[in-house]
Amino acid sequence: MSKKKKEWRTEKDRLLSLGPEERRKEYGDNYVALDKIPTWRHHHSRESDEEEENPVSLCDKVSLYKGDITILEVDAIVNAANSSLLGGGGVDGCIHRAAGHYLYEECHSLNGCETGKAKITCGYDLPAKYVIHTVGPIARGNVGMVQKADLASCYKSSLKLVKDYSLRSVAFPCISTGIYGFPNEPAADIALNTVRDWLEENRDKIDRIIFCVFLENDYGIYNRKMSDYFPPDNEECEEGNVAHTEDDANKNDAADVQMDSQVDQDVEMMSQGDADVDHPDPPSEQPETCTSAAENPAKELTTEGSDPVEDEKSAGESKPKQEKEKPEEKNGDSEEGIGSAGAEKENSAGEKTENAPADAKQEDEEDQVTSMNSKEADSQGLMETMEVEGAENEENTTTTHTSKSEGEVMHQDKSPAETNQATQTDSSQSKDGPSDKGEPSKE
Numbered sequence: 001m002s003k004k005k006k007e008w009r010t011e012k013d014r015l016l017s018l019g020p021e022e023r024r025k026e027y028g029d030n031y032v033a034l035d036k037i038p039t040w041r042h043h044h045s046r047e048s049d050e051e052e053e054n055p056v057s058l059c060d061k062v063s064l065y066k067g068d069i070t071i072l073e074v075d076a077i078v079n080a081a082n083s084s085l086l087g088g089g090g091v092d093g094c095i096h097r098a099a100g101h102y103l104y105e106e107c108h109s110l111n112g113c114e115t116g117k118a119k120i121t122c123g124y125d126l127p128a129k130y131v132i133h134t135v136g137p138i139a140r141g142n143v144g145m146v147q148k149a150d151l152a153s154c155y156k157s158s159l160k161l162v163k164d165y166s167l168r169s170v171a172f173p174c175i176s177t178g179i180y181g182f183p184n185e186p187a188a189d190i191a192l193n194t195v196r197d198w199l200e201e202n203r204d205k206i207d208r209i210i211f212c213v214f215l216e217n218d219y220g221i222y223n224r225k226m227s228d229y230f231p232p233d234n235e236e237c238e239e240g241n242v243a244h245t246e247d248d249a250n251k252n253d254a255a256d257v258q259m260d261s262q263v264d265q266d267v268e269m270m271s272q273g274d275a276d277v278d279h280p281d282p283p284s285e286q287p288e289t290c291t292s293a294a295e296n297p298a299k300e301l302t303t304e305g306s307d308p309v310e311d312e313k314s315a316g317e318s319k320p321k322q323e324k325e326k327p328e329e330k331n332g333d334s335e336e337g338i339g340s341a342g343a344e345k346e347n348s349a350g351e352k353t354e355n356a357p358a359d360a361k362q363e364d365e366e367d368q369v370t371s372m373n374s375k376e377a378d379s380q381g382l383m384e385t386m387e388v389e390g391a392e393n394e395e396n397t398t399t400t401h402t403s404k405s406e407g408e409v410m411h412q413d414k415s416p417a418e419t420n421q422a423t424q425t426d427s428s429q430s431k432d433g434p435s436d437k438g439e440p441s442k443e
């Protein structure tokens with residue numbers, strides 16, 4: 001076994017054997033503790049959840065959080081990855097940047113992941129114990145049955161790993177709504193609907209599911225929809241959280257009707273040429289790069305910011321560039337030059353620092369990994385371009401068909417180790433199942 005492989009496995013076993021206080025010594029004070037994130041019941045009141053002795057409703061199990069997912073101190077954060085699992089841009093880039101090179105090493109041993117499936121690794125330098133990597137559908141504005149089913153499958157596959165590993169808290173980003181172009185509103189309906197259905201069957205299996213949004217637009221959408229899926233059931237709830245009286249069945253129907261009509265509206269808009277899916281308008285808000293916990297996580301993210309793809313290119317070097325490239329220098333091809341948006345950290349003196357490696361040797365190593373990362377991700381980006389073009393060509397002759405991946409997820413009934421392996425894209429079985437310290441519960 002090469003030295004490198006031993007290192008990531010050794011590090012993984014070491015980290016997963018630490019208690020909470022010891023773990024905090026590893027990642028310092030740049031984190032947001034779970035008890036600082038209000039449940040949906042208390043979202044507007046900002047009350048602490050201590051008063052809730054026996055959470056009775058699903059609105060005590062979910063939260064809406066706006067900010068950088070890499071600083072959440074939860075059992076697992078979900079990464080919107082690409083099929084190579086070798087990092088890239090957007091939230092994927094932030095997570096890899098913040099977790100450090102061991103994450104890349106472990107991901108490399110997983111041999112990729114199929115759309116709609118999920119695989120789990122250690123969180124390494126993150127406050128989160130684990131990272132669940134899932135690959136969303138490349139929608140580019142076009143949302144058919146397959147894309148909808150694949151997106152739902154991302155949430156189901158991730159939650160299956162949460163259950164298999166007996167994790168008690170998990171945070172989801174807005175999967176596929178960034179560079180993969182899934183319209184934000186239907187994506188939110190699919191996320192909320194899938195999580196609500198899972199919670200109804202597994203409410204005692206988890207303490208908290210956090211919808212972690214990054215954009216102002218997504219915050220507005222989730223803020224508006226959460227109570228439709230997770231209605232607080234006691235009257236004194238915050239004003240604005242309407243208590244629903246119809247039974248779950250009606251609620252499901254209402255939610256499904258709402259989701260379908262919303263998706264139809266979006267598809268209608270697209271087909272009227274309101275959006276050029278090949279060259280979508282630059283998002284009205286540019287996501288900021290990863291923020292630091294020192295800033296108020298609930299603070300509204302400003303909408304101006306750098307272009308994520310430009311940043312990713314520059315961040316592909318060993319240190320993310322701070323200033324945005326001038327427009328005339330921009331290379332419009334989002335599949336090129338993949339790097340990762342730099343995760344800014346705050347040192348104890350409160351100055352923003354980058355993840356500057358501790359010493360030159362580590363810096364060289366990181367640079368090697370980064371350049372390997374960006375080379376592999378570049379080829380991945382190329383593959384993604386082909387995939388997207390393929391998908392777009394196919395679009396003209398698309399006939400709907402049920403999603404294979406969803407079928408597989410529904411019938412997937414493997415042990416966690418097999419599950420983590422079952423989503424391999426090639427025949428070789430991973431030699432690197434979860435380490436025995438991180439062994440999931442056998443149910």
Ligand SMILES: NC(=O)c1ccc[n+]([C@H]2O[C@H](COP(=O)([O-])OP(=O)(O)OC[C@H]3O[C@@H](n4cnc5c(N)ncnc54)[C@H](O)[C@@H]3O)[C@@H](O)[C@H]2O)c1
Nearest residue numbers: 068069080082088089090091092094176177178179180214
């Ligand atoms: N190939 C590239 O050039 C490239 C560029 C950008 C992103 N990516 C990434 O995009 C692909 C997946 O697309 P996607 O739309 O599922 O993901 P995405 O493009 O990362 O967007 C998903 C959502 O995550 C949000 N987000 C970004 N950073 C953070 C953060 N630190 N914390 C919380 N949320 C955040 C983002 O605003 C969006 O709402 C993967 O290839 C991945 O590598 C690749």
